Amino acid sequence: MGKIYTVTSCIVEINRLKRIREAATLAHAADDLVKANKEIDEWMSIAAELKGKYPVLFEALTSQISQDENPEEEIKRLNCAYENGEPNAKQLIREVSDLCLEGFRETMKRVAVTYDSWDWESDFVWSTQVNDVLAKLKSSPFVNSEKGVFAFDAEKVVQTLDLKGKLGLSENNEVPPLTLGRADGTTLYITRDIAYTLWKFKHAKKVINVIGMEQSLAQLQLKIALYAMGCSEYAENLVHFAYNLVTLPGYKMSSRRGHYITFDDVLTEAVQRAYEEVTKRSPLLSEEEKRKIADFVGLGAVRYALVDVDPSKPVMFTWERVLNFETNSAPYVQYTHARACSILRKAEREPETPAFELLTEKLERELIMNLAGFPDMFIEATEYYKPNMIADYANVLADKFNTFYNALPVIKADSQELSDARIALTRAIQIVMHNALNLIGVVAPEKM
RNA sequence: GGGCUCGUAGCCUAGCACGGAUUAAGGUGUCAGCCUUCGGAGCUGAAGAUCGAGGGUUCAAAUCCCUCCGGGCCCGCCA
Numbered sequence: 001m002g003k004i005y006t007v008t009s010c011i012v013e014i015n016r017l018k019r020i021r022e023a024a025t026l027a028h029a030a031d032d033l034v035k036a037n038k039e040i041d042e043w044m045s046i047a048a049e050l051k052g053k054y055p056v057l058f059e060a061l062t063s064q065i066s067q068d069e070n071p072e073e074e075i076k077r078l079n080c081a082y083e084n085g086e087p088n089a090k091q092l093i094r095e096v097s098d099l100c101l102e103g104f105r106e107t108m109k110r111v112a113v114t115y116d117s118w119d120w121e122s123d124f125v126w127s128t129q130v131n132d133v134l135a136k137l138k139s140s141p142f143v144n145s146e147k148g149v150f151a152f153d154a155e156k157v158v159q160t161l162d163l164k165g166k167l168g169l170s171e172n173n174e175v176p177p178l179t180l181g182r183a184d185g186t187t188l189y190i191t192r193d194i195a196y197t198l199w200k201f202k203h204a205k206k207v208i209n210v211i212g213m214e215q216s217l218a219q220l221q222l223k224i225a226l227y228a229m230g231c232s233e234y235a236e237n238l239v240h241f242a243y244n245l246v247t248l249p250g251y252k253m254s255s256r257r258g259h260y261i262t263f264d265d266v267l268t269e270a271v272q273r274a275y276e277e278v279t280k281r282s283p284l285l286s287e288e289e290k291r292k293i294a295d296f297v298g299l300g301a302v303r304y305a306l307v308d309v310d311p312s313k314p315v316m317f318t319w320e321r322v323l324n325f326e327t328n329s330a331p332y333v334q335y336t337h338a339r340a341c342s343i344l345r346k347a348e349r350e351p352e353t354p355a356f357e358l359l360t361e362k363l364e365r366e367l368i369m370n371l372a373g374f375p376d377m378f379i380e381a382t383e384y385y386k387p388n389m390i391a392d393y394a395n396v397l398a399d400k401f402n403t404f405y406n407a408l409p410v411i412k413a414d415s416q417e418l419s420d421a422r423i424a425l426t427r428a429i430q431i432v433m434h435n436a437l438n439l440i441g442v443v444a445p446e447k448m
Numbered sequence: 449g450g451g452c453u454c455g456u457a458g459c460c461u462a463g464c465a466c467g468g469a470u471u472a473a474g475g476u477g478u479c480a481g482c483c484u485u486c487g488g489a490g491c492u493g494a495a496g497a498u499c500g501a502g503g504g505u506u507c508a509a510a511u512c513c514c515u516c517c518g519g520g521c522c523c524g525c526c527a
Contacts, residue, residue: 097479141527149525169451170451172450172451172453173450173451174450176450176451176522176523179524180525181525182525183525184525186525188524188525188527189526190527193527194454199510212521213452213453213520213521213522214520214522214527215522215525216521216522217451217452217521217522218527220452222492244453244454244520244521245520245521252520253505277489278489282486297489308461308462309461309462310454310461310462312453313461314454314455314519315451321460324460325476325489326476326489327459327476329458331489331491332475334489335490336489336490338489339486339488342486343487346486388461388462389462392461392462392474395475399474402491403492404498405486405490406490406491406492407491407492409485410486411486412485419462426511432518447487448487448489
């Protein structure tokens with residue numbers, strides 16, 4: 001599906017640019033001509049690349065698309081039909097979308113990500129919800145029309161309602177206007193998203209939109225639109241959790257240009273790498289066990305890598321970075337957890353009333369303080385949308401436990417009482433580490 | 449052009465919202481140790497940073513304010 005998308009968009013883009021070039025030539029617009037030629041060159045080289053990679057697909061799509069003299073017009077027409085709810089268009093688009101979503105779900109299932117509910121954006125178009133939003137905005141003093149299209153004057157809202165401070169905008173930050181719909185009557189994404197957001201607030205007090213950083217402006221305009229519609233309480237409870245995009249060394253990821261690495265590839269590669277590692281470290285394990293361990297180590301490493309860094313930081317993708325099990329702490333923390341489990345297994349007892357006062361070593365105190373801080377850390381992580389704090393916490397706890405493990409004997413402690421107390425401490429650490437890992441979706445294994 | 453965002457040892461990252469116990473923390477890499485103890489995907493130690501640059505506020509700044517530099521993003525009848 002991704003390949004079809006990439007090739008199609010490439011062919012259509014070249015067609016479009018060629019038409020622009022023709023127009024520029026006729027109009028003797030030198031600047032436009034140079035620009036168009038430059039872009040055509042770029043896309044032609046992408047086309048050559050794609051043709052080499054997928055020759056059969058490329059040929060098939062080229063001949064199909066060339067049957068249309070103006071493929072873009074056809075796309076427009078289809079979109080129009082879809083929004084108008086014409087059965088054929090609906091059936092076609094939903095069928096293709098379903099295929100995409102199916103693949104999406106399949107991939108996410110590999111990392112145990114599930115979704116409570118799914119919504120079709122187009123449902124908001126077919127119902128009255130998007131139109132309601134448009135009507136409400138049009139009746140406000142913040143919308144003006146130009147040549148039949150309506151534009152939302154976000155800056156005017158900010159001025160009128162004095163929102164600069166509230167939104168954390170600097171004095172010289174003028175919010176650009178937002179176009180609300182196309183001339184042909186079809187809807188635009190942000191307008192649909194306003195309707196969708198209002199709907200979300202019917203089901204929740206707080207809405208966190210997890211959307212890439214490049215949509216910061218659009219999300220800001222969405223929030224301002226809520227204020228303009230008199231939903232200031234919603235606006236204040238709407239959070240845009242922005243994350244930075246991953247770039248590839250040399251160029252940015254772009255599915256339209258075929259420059260991307262799929263999540264499936266990353267997962268497969270990670271599990272493969274983990275398998276090699278397990279085989280090297282524990283050659284005596286059965287094939288089945290090795291596969292099992294490779295699975296949770298590889299997937300754990302990927303999940304840890306995703307949650308480990310502040311999402312606002314720019315990240316450069318390299319296989320080395322994602323698959324380096326030395327740098328990535330997931331296998332380390334998992335290993336530490338398995339170690340704690342191993343001690344508990346060997347201890348063969350669960351002391352009922354351990355004498356905690358015997359835990360007087362500095363290391364033991366530190367561990368106890370760390371454990372005690374777990375709830376507060378979790379609250380802070382959720383309060384400020386910082387999942388990386390949980391990953392960090394698990395890592396620090398593992399560090400401290402490993403130091404403790406190395407310095408102080410648990411089972412072979414000087415006295416039975418001290419041993420009991422340390423077993424209880426180990427158990428507590430194991431439970432908290434297990435919980436911390438679970439919170440970030442990483443398996444806490446008993447053996448590995 | 450305007451706006452937003454990131455900039456911490458060779459590399460990767462934490463700390464910045466709430467300025468002070470920070471002699472700036474961890475990982476990786478480099479170097480030196482631990483292979484007689486509960487799992488070595490481990491532990492101990494060393495070297496490595498004028499916290500992008502410059503001003504300002506303050507008794508005190510990685511943290512707050514201003515200016516500048518560098519990377520990324522946005523300013524569409526795309527999403």
